[in-house]
Amino acid sequence: MVNIGLSTGMFHKFYGDEEINRRISHISRWDVDVVEILFSRLFMLNIPINPENKEFLKKKKVTIHAPFFVNEGYTFCMLGHDEIKKLVSIGKDLNAEYIVIHPNQVTDLSILSDYDFKFVFENIKPKLTDTYFLENMKGILDKFPDVGFALDPGHSKHLPMDEIIALTKKIKDLREVHCRIYDSKDFIANGDKTHSYLKTLNANVLIEGVEDFTHVHEVIKKMREIVR
């Protein structure tokens, strides 16, 4: 069975970065299996999750997405021991399944083996650093056999969809696939044929964005039908 999740990142236009608890409690209105807590900026790692949200999260699969921006502006941050330590302690506290990391933003990937926690690398957009393009991820992951993979097809738009799927199927430990819904009404009415591959991948499907919040319930329902 494919689990369907929402990311707290879906609220970035609506709630401030500091409103991480408000984002989680908004997600609690919907029928999801997985909640991905996105700590997009470093300072967010210091915001405690409130008891009410912790109670809600206990009933769900929880995943964590590591920061990628510094505290203000859009400069990418780097993650070293201090940040990884905080992420792992949040992950353990929330009983998270794994931590998603952009591998180009870790000062030294070998430090991850110092932690008793599951990490998952996400493929990176072309132009950032070709080392972590989808085309190269299998090679990287072969060097880190304990690390899983998160596919963001939106980060590999230069490739045709069948090639994205073929490359992803070569990777052993695929944990999640990111997707965005650009037109909820159309998606609910017609589905999206490009999503039918999701059921063949056996990974969490993480909806990172929808363009409005009035139809999220139906979007999740439709996604369940597609991946069933």
Ligand SMILES: [Zn+2]
């Ligand atoms: Zn990401």
